[in-house]
Amino acid sequence: MGIPGRPELAAHEFEQLLHMLYHVYGYDFSGYSKSSLLRRIHKFMDDKQVSNGKQLIQLLAGDVVAFNGFLETITVNVTEMFRDPLFYKSLREKVLPVLATYPQINIWHAGCSTGEEVFSLCILLFEAGLLHRTRIYATDINAANLEKARTGVLPMHHMREYTVNYRQTGAVNDFSDYYTALYDHVLINKEIRERVVFLQHNLVTDRSFNEFQLILCRNVMIYFNKQLQGKVLRLFYESLSSLGFLGLGMKESLLFSEQKSKFTAVDPTVKLFRKKN
Amino acid sequence: MIRSLPLRLYSGLGIAVLLVFLVGFITIDSLEKQAKEADMVRHTHQAISYVRDVRFSIMQIRGGRRAYWVTAAPQDMDAYEKGASYIPNRMTQLREMVRDNAPQVKNVLLLDSMVTDLLRYWRTTGAIQPDMPVAIFRSIILEEEKKLGFITKQLEKIKIEEEDLLIKREAVVVGYNERTKLILYIGISVLMIVVLLLINAVIQTLKSRYKAGLRLQSTLEETEKASKLAQEKNWVLEGMSYINNRLQVVDSSSELANRIITALVQYLEVPAGVIYFVDRENEKLVTSASVAVSAASRKTFVIGEGIVGNAAMAKTVSIIRNIPPDYWKVESSLGQVTGNGEIAYVPLWMNEELKGLIELGCFSTFSELQISLLKSCTDILSAAINSYQSRDKINELLDELQEQKEALLEQQEELRQTNDELSRQTEELQASEEELKTQEEELKQINLELKERNDAIENARHALTLKAKELENTSRYKSEFLANMSHELRTPLNSVLILAKLLADNNAQNLNAKQIEYANIIYKSGNDLLQLINDILDLSKIESGKVDLLIEDVSVESVAQDITQLFSVVAAEKRINFTVEAGAGVPSTIQTDKQRLQQVIKNLLSNAFKFTPAEGNIGLAFRLSPGKEKLLISVSDTGIGIPPEKQQLIFEAFQQADGSTSRKYGGTGLGLSISLELMKLLGGNISVQSEANKGSVFTLEVPFVFEGTASIDNKEYADEFLLKDPILSAEQVREQTVVADDRAQLKKGERLMLIIEDDVNFATIIRDYARHKGYQVIIALEGDEGLHYARKYKPNAIILDIQLPVMDGWTILKHIRSDEALRHTPVHIISAFDDSRFKQADVMAYLKKPIDTDTLERAFGMLGDHIRKGLKQVLIISAVHFEEDHLHQLATEKEYKLHFEQVTTIQEAAACIDKQPYDCVIIHIGASIQLQEAKHIHQHLSDKKLPIIIHLDEDITATDEMEFRKISGIIIRSAVTANNRLLDELELFLHKMEGAETKTSGQLLTPVSDHSLINKKILVVDDDMRNVFALSAVLESNKMQVLAAGDGRESLEQLKKHPDTDLVLMDIMMPEMDGYEAMQRIRKDLKMAHLPIIALTAKAMAGDRDKCIAAGASDYITKPVEMQKLLSLMRVWLTK
CATH class of the missing domain: 3.40.50.2300 (Response regulator)
Structure with a gap:
């Protein structure tokens, strides 16, 4: 079924690779959606001119730098600010007023990638006057992403799109108030970023580390299989305070999850849920 | 064999010196030994002389004595006196002398004793007196002579011994002399040989030195020659290098030519020279530069023609000698020079290609050296020319290249930009592709799941069918129940109707008009109620299959007749045109239940009459169905009609086309339902065709032959059901209106009491009391009603009687306790009966009637407390x-x-x-x-x-x-x-x-009585409040002191404040300062190297543990923390 001339990973090699990655680096990809993962592994092999699975395993087992590159390729890092503006609108209108009733607000943004969505959330909180008593734990599996996110620097060329998105969330201010342009990049203002902690966390292997009133995990679970999705949702459930909120990506759903009964839909059109008890 | 001369000489001389020393030493040694032997000889002589001295002395004494005897002169005894002291003295010396010779010592000792003996003899017995007789003298002399004879012999013996010794010693001395002589001879001759050898060696060496000197001389001459050659070569080389140097950094070909020719002329010290370069296009040699040649003589030559042209072709240096003076001239500003001389031509070839020619003029002759230089430098010069020409070409090309390169760079820049754009687009495309693919998969997944869902739904549907069946049963039970109940209802109603009728009749004439009207209303309402009950009874009977059918051959005509009879009066009354007709082929009889059929027709007709206004038409028609297997009976009217959407509804119980219908036309709305059920029972059906405001046609289908079975009596089953099924609907329960209560003006949030009591008086009393206590009250007078209210209003408290109509108190209680919503409602029983069941029943309290106000007060107090709990x-x-x-x-x-x-x-x-x-x-x-x-x-x-x-x-x-x-x-x-x-x-x-009440016990860890934990100060560092509290609770229950910090920075401050902390529990993922950094600081900045720190982390990756330990953690435990495990871990670290 492979395309001629393209590297191909045999089933047993795929298993071996996952096994090796788990035992050498502690990354467990066994719960990831296999076809998506395979596509990305093949892309990596193409890029690195690795022709077979054995070579790939050898390369990754012995070379941390190569592994980091692999991780980069294998984890999806497509993100934007105010991605799905309606989601943020709903967040602004339905969730933030409830968060306002907590003296200290804890938020977990799981799978934050390079931080675009975290900053978006920060802006909403700032506009609601809640940012100063909020602590946002932004986590990702990929240390390189976190490094980028910590700088608060974003490429300039998408800012126009972001501005349009921002307006659709029911904007109050000018988007440009929140950043400073630097040549072809922008720097998100420090006051927006200062309540965020970027931490490395692996949803697959790591456990709950705090109690949150809001957890966002958007467009991460689409790459997981059903079991892993269930496991991650359980983790979220455990990490939410009672009556806490959970925000998922537009293509994700609790519909087929065993956790469905433990949440009520706050706004099903944008995948916002609330823990029942 | 020693080869080197000096070494040979030194070793020879060394041997000679050694020999001299050896010979000298041996000689001296021999001389010393001779001297020693000579001493010994002298020594022997001495000894002999001592012997002689002793003999002489003795002899002297002998002579003196004899003389003394004769002369008696005292001087004759002098010899004796002298000898007496002298002899022992000599003897001693002699003894000393022979000490080294053992036999001689013996001899001397013997002699010594003899001499001593003689001396003693002389002194004593042998002393001579001058006057002594001759005999004595003689005997003395004889004795003396005897002794002397021994002594003489002994002396002789010693003397001989010494002389032997002397001879021996002299022989030894002679031996020594001989040997010394021999050694001297040998030594000297060896020395001579060595010296000779040395001399020989020296002579040999000198000879070879001389020969080497000669050889050196000749080599020196050769070297001188070579050096001269070298000088010449050097000159040539220097010339080449000089020329070469001059050729560096040249800008143009004319300069190159100039440099070449001047360099050559200068170095070769010739007066004139010309250089030609080849003009490739014209195959000519062109003068490029010259020295001391007039401009006029600058010429061009065709290659291969004339002297110059031929010389160029020669490929080697050619010399033309004996040039006459008039052939040339060398010019300067001062004048011209001519003279005999020579011309040299140097053609310059490079890779079989002529590059140029050099012509040099000289007034003398060209030396070999000069020619060789010229030969040598042709290559350099042609190479230089060649490279210069190549360089020219390269420069040209380079310029071109430069231009092209710039153009390329521009293009490259453009390309790069395009590329950037492209790669960005690709990236985006990839991402969206990825998303699309994932979505596609997601969809597939969902599809799959939907399929599963479908299956599940199918199953559910199946389950539903089962449920529906059950429901059907249930519905049947319900109907049975209704049937039973309606009977019960009818009984009291009868008396009500009778009594109301009596009142209305006002036989006693004691009621006023108003009161009579009331009584009439009661009667009428009672009648309506009875009708309703009857209908309900019918319907429920039919639905529960309790109708007994009487199947017989029924004459259609008789049916028609009966109906006509019944309704013609009504028709006349209402001025309605009522017609009955029978179609062709209608059978005379059909098999069915006449009464039921008539009931249905009656019902339909009465409806028709009810809804048709005056002057309308109503028809009843008997016809055959199109298939001719059924009888169709249709009732048509011109009444209000039924809108299409309601047509199906009207057959359902308690439904009319319009909710207001009943108010206008009366009726229970059950008729059609009953009719339909009856028709179904008879194996037929009812259908309706109608148009609003035009009229309706109801058609009955009746089979000719009844094919059903008579239904069984389900009464027993229904009784059972009565206990089981709690479902009552508002319609089925008669809500009492006898005692006023608060149902109409209920306020939410206020306490509500339900009183179920059939004694109206008592109910009223309790109501007033309850109102007084601030309750809202609802009163039920019958059991089912009470249960109905309980479900409807969900009261906060219930007061229940046991003896109740329709449903007794126990049943109500049972239903209440089995109802999820009512289970916890407090129920207080007030009854006239004493029943042991009270003790087991799940009731709050029980009061026996009659009761007084005090007990009632108590009962309400109890209820109040209980409600407050609710x-x-x-x-x-x-x-x-x-x-x-x-x-x-x-x-x-x-x-x-x-x-x-x-x-x-x-x-x-x-x-x-x-x-x-x-x-x-x-x-x-x-x-x-x-x-x-x-x-x-x-x-x-x-x-x-x-x-x-x-x-x-x-x-x-x-x-x-x-x-x-x-x-x-x-x-x-x-x-x-x-x-x-x-x-x-x-x-x-x-x-x-x-929910938690039941399971709170056993959750807290039982404190362990362990002294290693008691009173320890523990610092819990975690930003997760849940965790801090959970840990604090457990640690405090184990009698530890707990400090808390929300992040790394606070933990450092706490530790500074409490340096006596015994142990730290450290979370890793924290804001401000994470656990890693905090631990490092504790170890490094606070210098708390031995403070146990247990890291708590949510991370389970391979390297996390090592990372914790590396940061300074003593140990490590993963979240969520198992308390038992944590405590044992703490015990490990706190035990000293």
Whole structure:
């Protein structure tokens, strides 16, 4: 079924690779959606001119730098600010007023990638006057992403799109108030970023580390299989305070999850849920 | 063999010297030995002379003695005197002398004794007196002579011995001499040989030196020659290098030519020279530069022609000698020079290609050296020319290249930009492709799951069918129940009707008109009710299959006749045109239940008459069905009609085309349902065709032959059902209107009491009492009614009688206890019966009638307490007005059973709490109530386990929050939606409390009596409050002191404040300063190297443990923390 001339990973090699990655680096990809993962592994092999699975395993087992590159390729890092503006609108209108009733607000943004969505959330909180008593734990599996996110620097060329998105969330201010342009990049203002902690966390292997009133995990679970999705949702459930909120990506759903009964839909059109008890 | 001369000489001389020393030494040694032997000889001589001395002395004494005898002259005795002292002396010396010769010593000793003996003899017995007789003298002399003879012999012996020795010694001396001589001869001759050898060696060496000198001389000459050659070569080389140097850094070909020719002329010291370069196009040699040649003589030559042209072709240096003076001239400003001389031509070839020619003129002759230089430098020169020409070409090309390169760079830049754009687009494309693919998969997945779902739904459907069947059964049971009940209802109704009728008749004539009207109304209503009951009875009978059919051959005509008879009067009364007709082929008889069939027709006709206005038409027609197997009976009218959407509805029980119909036309609305059921029972059907305001046609289909079976009697089953099924609908229960109660004006949120009591008087009494106590009251007079109310109104308390109509108290109680919603409602029984069942029944209390007000008071007190338990009691402590009403309203909206009470001070609150139980306390933190007060209340409540909710008006610090969280897990900050959340949390919390009550025990860890943990100071560092509290609770229950810190920085401050901390529990993922850094600082900055730190982490990756340990953790435990494990770990680290 492979395309001629393209590297191909045999089933047993795929298993071996996952096994090796788990035992050498502690990354467990066994719960990831296999076809998506395979596509990305093949892309990596193409890029690195690795022709077979054995070579790939050898390369990754012995070379941390190569592994980091692999991780980069294998984890999806497509993100934007105010991605799905309606989601943020709903967040602004339905969730933030409830968060306002907590003296200290804890938020977990799981799978934050390079931080675009975290900053978006920060802006909403700032506009609601809640940012100063909020602590946002932004986590990702990929240390390189976190490094980028910590700088608060974003490429300039998408800012126009972001501005349009921002307006659709029911904007109050000018988007440009929140950043400073630097040549072809922008720097998100420090006051927006200062309540965020970027931490490395692996949803697959790591456990709950705090109690949150809001957890966002958007467009991460689409790459997981059903079991892993269930496991991650359980983790979220455990990490939410009672009556806490959970925000998922537009293509994700609790519909087929065993956790469905433990949440009520706050706004099903944008995948916002609330823990029942 | 030693080769080198000096070494040979030195070794030769060395041997000679050694020999001289050897010979000298041996000679001296021999001489010394001779001298020694000579000494010994002298020594022997001495000894002999001593012997002689002794003999002489003795002889002298002998002579003296004899003389003395003769002469008696005393001087003759002198010899004796002298000898007497001298002899022993000599003897001693002799002894000394021979000491080294053992036999001689013996001889001497013997002699010595003899001499001593003689001397003693002479002195004593042998002493001579001059006057002594001759005989004596003779004997003395004889004795003397004898002794002397021995001595003489002995002396002789010694003398001979010594002389032997002397001879021996002299022989030894002679031997020594001989040997010394021999050694001297040998030594000297060896020395001579060595010296000779040395001389020979020296002579040989000298000879070879001389020869070497000669050889050196000749080599020197050769070297001189070579050096001259070298000089020449050097000159040539220098020339080449000189020329070469001059050729460096040349800008143009003319300069190159100039340099070449001047260099050559200068170096070769010739007066003139010309250089030609080849003009490739014209195959000519062109003068490029010259020295001392007039411009006029600059010429061009064709290659291969003339002297110059031929010389160029020669490929080697050619010399033309003996040039006559008039052939040339060399010019300068000062004049011209001519003379005999020579011309040299040097053609310059490079790779079989002529590059140029050099012509040099000389007034003398060209030396060999010069020619050789010229030969040598042709290559350099041609190479130089060649490279110069190549360079020219390269430069040209280079310029071109430069231009092209710039063009390329531009293009490259453009390309790069395009590429950037492209790669960005690709990236985006990839991402969206990825998303699309994932979505596609997701869809596939969902599809799959949907399929599964479908299956599940299919299953569910199946289950539903089963359920439907069950439901059918249930419905049947219900109908049976209704059938039974209606009977029961009819009985009392009869008497009501009779009595009402009696009253209305007013036989006693004691009622006024109004009262009579009332009685009539009662009668009429009673009649309506009876009709309704009958209908219900019918319907339920039919539905439950309890109708007994009487199947017989029925004459169609007789049916028609009966009906006509019945309705013609009504038709006339209402002025309606009523016609009956029978179609062709209608059978005379059909097999069916006549009475039921007539009932249906009657029902349809009465409906038709009811809905058709005056002057309308109503028809009854008997026809055959199109298939001719059924009889069709249709009833048509021109009445109000039925709109199409209602046509199906009218067959259902209690439905009419319009809800208002019954009000206008009366009737129960059950007729059509009954009709339909009956027709079904008879194997037929009813259909309707109608148009609103035009009229309707109802058609009955009746089979000719009845094919069903008569239904069985289900009465027993129905009885059973009566106990089981609690479902009652509003329509089935008669709501009493006898005793007034509060059902019409119920207020939400107020206590409601249901009184189920058939004794109206007593019910009224309790009602008034209850109202007085602040309850709203609903009264039921019959059992089923009571149950119905209980379900409908969900009262807070029920007072129940046992003996009740329709359904007795026990049954009601059973139903109430099995109903999820009513289970906890307190039920107080007041009954006239004494029944042992009360003791087992799940009732709050039991009172036996008759009762007095005191017992009633008690009963209500009990109910009140119980109700308060049902309604969650919430105490609000707030100095300011707390919008209780708003809360109350919200709670009611959300249907939360909450009751709020507000106090303004802590003291008040404490009093309230002591007086009355509460379910929850809300503390509003504001101006007058602060953290301290909250803590106070918390302490006050600690043994009551009463939950607290904190309500805040403004922001608090993290430390304050921590303090508040110690008091309460729910902290609400005021905001628009704060009340909403307050109630949600409250409800959730109280709900949880209920659920948790059963399982709270056993959750707390039983404290371990372990001294290693007691009184230890533990610092818990975690930003997760849940964790901090959970850990604190367990640690404190194990008698440890707990300090807390919310992040790494705080932990450092705490440690600085409490340096006596025994152990630290450190979370890793924290804001401000994470656990790794905190641990490193504790180890490094605070220098607490031995403080045990246990890291708590949510991370389970391979390297995390190592990372913790590397950062300074003593040990490691993963979250969520298992307390037992943590405690044992702590024990390990706290045990010293």
